[in-house]
Every structure is written in structure tokens, then in C-alpha cells.
Amino acid sequence: MTLTVTNTLGRREEVFRPWSPPLVTMYVCGPTVYDYVHIGHAKTFVAFDGIKRYLSLIGYSVYHVQNITDIDDKIIKRASDRGVSWKEVADSYAQDYLESLSRLNIRVDLHPRVTSHINEIIDFIGKLIEKGYAYVAPSGSVYFDVDAYPDYGRLSGNFNKALWDQGEGVVSEKRHPYDFALWKAAKPGEPWWESPWGRGRPGWHIECSVMSSRYLGSRIDIHGGGSDLIFPHHENERAQSESLFGGPWVKYWLHTGMLTIRGEKMSKSLGNIVSLRDAINEWGPNVIRMWVLTSHYRGSLEYSEQSLGQAKKLVERLRDIASDVVKRLSKEEYVNYMKAADVDELFKLRSLYLNWHAAMQRDFNMGEAAGSVWALTSEYYKYIASSESRALIAFTYKMLVDFNRVYAVLDDIFERAPMAPVASLEDQLIDLLVEVRSQLRKNKMYDLADYIRSKLASYGITLVDKGEETTWKRAG
Template identity: 55%
Template sequence: MYEIKLYNTLTRKIEEFKPVSPGFVKMYVCGPTVYDYNHIGHGRVYVVYDALKRYFALRGYHVIHVMNITDIDDKIINRANREKRDWREVAETYTRDYLESLRKLNVKVDLHPRVTEHIKEIIEFIQTLIDKGYAYIAPSGSVYFEVDKYPEYGELSGRTNKELWSQEKEFISEKKKPYDFALWKAWKPGEPYWEAPWGRGRPGWHIECSVMSSRYLGKQFDIHGGGTDLIFPHHENERAQSEAAFGVKPWVKYWVHTGMVMMGSEKMSKSLGNIIPLREAFKEWGPETLRLWYLTSHYRRPLVFTEESIKQTQKYYERLVSVTNTIKKLSREAVGLHRMNDEDLKILDKLLEIRSRFHEALSNDFNTPQALAVISEFMTLVFKEIQYNPKYMLVLTAYKLLREFNIVLGVLDKYLAETPEELETLLDNVINIVVDIRRELRERKLYDLADRIRAELGKHGIILMDRGKETTWMRRK
């Protein structure tokens, strides 16, 4: 099996993946600041790291996936003031939208720590930086990280010119250097605050992720993810303050970043007003199509939105569903043999080669477009050869491959249900549909067809009970 390799933003190289703890992958991904609805640019980040996690799991790793929720921030406060709402209500509204987006995209995150539930740990972290001489308290009560105390600053982003480091310009007058960044923001009238040894206030943006990632993944972990727009200043600042506090280098072994979703030549962003909310995209194209679309471009490259590209992905998904249903049907019809002929063996070899190239693509810096191209070859093989040669060994191998593909893709779960609970739910849904159709036949006075449906279901232990226009059903024990 191929060694897994990933591009490390810090070293600017594709490196062989070797986790801190053998057999485990600890991954932290920067989550949303919940002040507005999620858009399709956010969705790419959610899906890429979920798919990467799934591939690690397929390869036998135990993965811990943490993604934070920033529920206190300038943007949340500003929206609350603008709409005359409580800031907590604003945060909760858009947190629900975020979690619903994950559910529809079939993204499963192990832990969602919220900033407001980790204030104590944030204060302790800042105090550590003050005690070690990396941070200082301004007259206002704000606390800043002194960038000059950390010599490696700029290595992650490649910004070696200090003139490019200036940030939080509205506070430059109280900072030692324009590029020092806030760990704690002093309270302003009308804003929420927490008590700290140096005065009332709230956390700066960058300190949140350092605290929550290290709390749940330890002082050194494997993967830190997020969009390329976070490399500077967010991830640069996280790295500086964390390595300063822990005295551990590297704090993160692999910095893995996703490219932006683009509208033409511009990044999709709320500030530019060129966004498509996820909730609208779900209605227009469906969550499965969107999830697949995010994987059609290599994760490090920009993904350009066009309706044509979405439609092409939709056709790909429909074909994938069709091949799934075909394989499931063939599995019920497959012929068991004591011997396979030469043609059968050639098809089997093709299936095994497809599996090998699928893993080769994903092992080599998680090349999902190449993996999707390999799956296209698989679908062609099923439709052109296996469909007309349903030997048990071939059908079984194809079915196993399809399940393996879906562990990463995550778009065929409802078609590949196998557990008793899943099959029970699927059967119930089908019976309900048949009962609804029979009700309509009775309303049209097509009683012969209605009676035939009732009789056929009865042969399989499904008993229908009519009461007026309503019908209920039960299974015969």
C-alpha cells in the first residue's frame, strides 16, 4: 500500500506523513465565526478535511477531528448592535446554520469547542505568555504578543519583510510594534466582557485556536487545517504564540491549507458580496452534488464556481448512483462458479488495478480529482463488462470497491445501507411509498390494481388495514 504524503505549507514540500503518535491522526481545522449564514466557500473547507479524515480512517488510522466555533468576535458584536439583538442570540442562530450545513454535507466532526466555554483556559494561556516574557499588558488593559521575541515569525506565510506584518492598525498607538497582535482586547462600554488579572475584556481571535487545539489534541499534534486566507496572520500568529508557550517545535507537524472558492477571478467572500449561501445551494443542486463538486479540484488549488461545473458533477453523481443500483441488482442475480475463465480474470485484474490507482491518487497529496477519474473508469467497466457478465466474484469485488470509494466520497450512504437498522428504515420508506400509491389508486377507483398490491405485499408478510380512506400497515410476525 502506498505511503500517505501531504504538502506541508511550512516546509513547502510534499512530505511522507508520520504522525506524532503511531496509528493516530490528531487534526484541528479552523471553524466558522458565527455571524452570518454559511456559503459554499465555507463548505469546501468542511468537506475537504472530512474526506481527508475518512481516507486516514480507511487506511487504518484512528482520527481525532476538532473544529472550533468562534462565538464571540467583533463581527458578531457589530451584527448584534446593528440588528439590536443580543450577541449570544446572533451566535446561536448561525451556529445552528453551520451544524445543519455539516449534517447535509455528511461531515462528521468529533468535537466542536466554543470560545466562550474556554475563557478560563485562554486567560491561563495568556498569563503563561506574560510570565515567559512573550506578551505585555498595554495601559488600556489589552494584552499583546511581542512578535520580535519569536525569531521564526513569518516562516509559515513566507512574509520575511517586517513591513508586511502590520496588523490591527486601529491599536498601533498602544503597541510596541505595529505587527504585535492582540491576545486580549480591553473592554469597551456596551461590549460583553470577562474578568482577567489584567482587566475586563475578551479574547483576541488568534489565541482561541491555540488554546482549544492544544487542550484537546495536546502540545504537539499532526495536522492544522484551514483556508489559504488564514495563513497570515491567523496561523502565523497561532504558531508563534503556541511554540512560545509550549517550548515545542514544531507545534504542528503538517500545515495543510485549502484553496479558495472563486467567482471568476475573485475570491468568494461576504465582504465582496459575491457569495452563494449553502442553504440555497442545497435547494438548487443537492448536498451530495455539492460534496462531490468540492472534490473535483485538488484541495490546494482554487475551485472556480460555474453552473456548468456543478451540472457536470450532478451528472457524475447520477451515474454513480446508477452504477450503485446496478451492482446491488447484480449481487442478487450473480452466478457462483467453481472456475473463472480468462476473460473473467482480466476483468478481476482491472478491478484490482483500479483500487490500486485509487489509493495511489489519494496517497499522493490527496489528489481527489485523479481519484474521481479512476472511479469513472470503474463505472465504465461495470456498465460495459460486468453488467453483462455477472459472475459472483466480479460483482462482489466491484461492490467492495464501491463501498471503499464511498468511505471517502460520503455520497452513497443511503444507497449502500447494510446494517439491520438502515435496511429496516429503507424498507419502511419503500412500503410507505407503495401504500401512498395504492391510496391514490383507490381514490381513482382502480380497485383491481389496489387489491393486487395488497395481495402481493401480503405474500411478503406486509399486512394492509384499510379504514375509510386511510391505510395502515404492519408486518406479520
């Protein structure tokens, strides 16, 4: 199978060939920390975490950088409205962002912050001025000369200069109304840093060019973000970076689709923003992850009870099956001979496994891949759960482990059961308590039996009685 990706630059599907395999460098635009991160951010952050995890699964080593914009007009305004320092605002919401990522089991290798890279930003801007791509205005602001970069507009497909005006800076001091700010001269009461052009602070777009190239180099494999960033943010990043480096900068531009609520785009103006921490508290991090990773990253995604409910159901089924498989593999002996029906089922599973990979290899089509995951859960309850073939159960385990390397909703279960599962002492003690409780029930000592059930429940262990047989599972 050959992995293909849809490159926003050119809007076509291309074979994935990183600059220096097996290394893959990936930069994803992080948040501007002036408010709590919301569920729309999660769609992008979880999607790229899933992409990174799948690339790792098939043999690539991914280095993932995701910035934090901790100085910006919005941060300054929020601080002014509250009567606090801009740094207090930025630090508070940056902490919320990092905690949310941790709860969602998102792994980022480096989180650079803008204010830690002012010197590098000034140096980058200085080189653009030297090469004739930027100029200093009388106010001390520095602007990028868009007309000096002839390929401007190709990433977004926006070639109409009349639509390029981004409202940045003072029009009267710019060569063209659509030139954008690299350095903003300080205004009274605003934070500032010293520069060769006077006191000021970085523009929005320059920061990502500087931090991404500082840590990933002048040629990056994947640059990602929400589709709302294509213009002007990513268009401007590409222009200033390729102007400085003198050639192609990003090989594959990948963008996530928008989040909708009741069919409308989530936005502050509509008052339908859902904070990420509220969504996690309501649904749990595993459900949020599965909800995002069972839809195509480029498509829109509806935030609704129905769609999240489906994700919750799938997570619950996977966790129940994974727990059952781990327990069975720790107890059952090897069976060298497989019945014909077992062999047939094994080939069904192999087909599902290959179909999952085939979907993921087609531009990380997670929506289609989810069909194979659902099918695995159905096959398990239909046949595998009652099979005595260890080989069949072991292959189910392998599928679950590989799927989980992307979905990451079974980590706690598999941490207790490495690749060669052995029942932990904790599991054995729970089994013993369940046996003792069964004996108490047979002897009609229901008070003590109920006490064991309630104590186990307080530790996150749920007992399920089916007639005289009792099984247990950990809360998800």
C-alpha cells in the first residue's frame, strides 16, 4: 500500500514522500492564548495527533512542533478589559491549553512560545529586509512586500489582489494595502521589545515561520492547522519563509475541516462556543478522541449528542473487548489446531485489518477506517467471544493494539498487559474477590456480597452479573 495525502497547495492527492525518511517533521499551528481552548481547537489538535500516530505505526519517526502564541492584539485587549497584565492572561490560558492536551493524550514534542523567540524573530525580519522582501515604515513598523513574492495566492487559490487587504497596519505608510506586518511599532500602554526599528512586537504570521524553521529546518514535511488559517495566515507564512530560504519550504500542507453545532459554524458571534474542558468533563477524553478520529480530518464535524453518543458506544465496546481479550490471553493455554470456522474468522479479521490500513493510507480517511473498527467489535461478539482458539484471540489483540496506537483509548488496559499479556497481581486479586462474592451469594450472604460490589465500584471496578456468572470491567 502507498500512503497518499491531499495537499492544500495544488489541491490534489499526492504520494507521501517526506524529505528525509524515515524522519517526518510536522508543524501545527497552536492557539492564541487569550481564552479557553474550545472544542473546535480539539478537532484540529486530535486529528493531527492521530495523523502523527498513524505515521509512527507504519514506520516513520515524527517530530511534532506546535506553537503557543502568547502575545497578540487579542491578548492585549483581554488584559486591558480585565485590568491585568498581558502575561497573566497568556500564562493562564496557556496552562488550560496544556492541561487539555494532556487529558486528551495528545503528544507534542515541543511547544515553543512567541515571547521566548523575539531575538530570532528580529533576526528573521532583518534578513527579509536585506533581501528586499520587507521594508521599514516611518512609524517603525516593518511590512512584507507582497508584490516581491510572485507566487502569492497559490496556497489559498486567492489571486484577486482586491481581496488581499488584511487590514494590518496603517495603509498610508504601506507600499500596497495588502502588505502585512512583520513587526508592529509599539502603541502607548502596549508591551514592547527593542529592535533595530524601534520598540514594538512581532506580527502574527512571522512567529510561525521563525519557530517552525528554527526547530524543524528550512524544509518541513507537514504544516497543519484549521482550514480557516489558509488565508491569510498560512499564505503569509509561506510567502515570507520561501522568500528567505529561496525555495520550497513545506512539502505537504494539510488542513482540517470546520466544526459545526446545529449545522452552523462554531463562532463567538453566534454564541455557540463550547470550551474543550467542558466537553471533556461531559463526555470524557476518550470519547472526544474517538469522535474526532472516526471522521475525516478534512471534513466538517457536527458537535451533537448523536455523533458523540456513537463515539461513546464505540469506546465502550472497544474497552470491554480489550479487557476481555487481555484476561483470556492471560489464562488460556495455547491451542495449536484451529477449527475450520476459526480459520474462516481469522481471514475475516485479516481482511478488516487490511481494509483499515487501506483507508488510512488514502489521505488518513479515518471515517472509512472506523467501519473496520465497528466490524471488529461485531465479529467479536458474534463469534470470537465464544471461540476457544488462542490464535484467533491473539490476532484480535494485535488488531486492537495497532488500532489503539492511533485512537489511544485503551492505553490503561494495555499498560497492564504488554505484548505478551500476563495477568497482573491486581487482576488476580479482583478475580479472587469476584469468586468470594459468588460464594457469598450462593450462601445467601447478600450483605457481604453487596459490600464487595460497592467497594470495587469505588475503585472503578464494575461487576456484571449474568445468572450465576459474574464478570468485571474497569470504568472507561
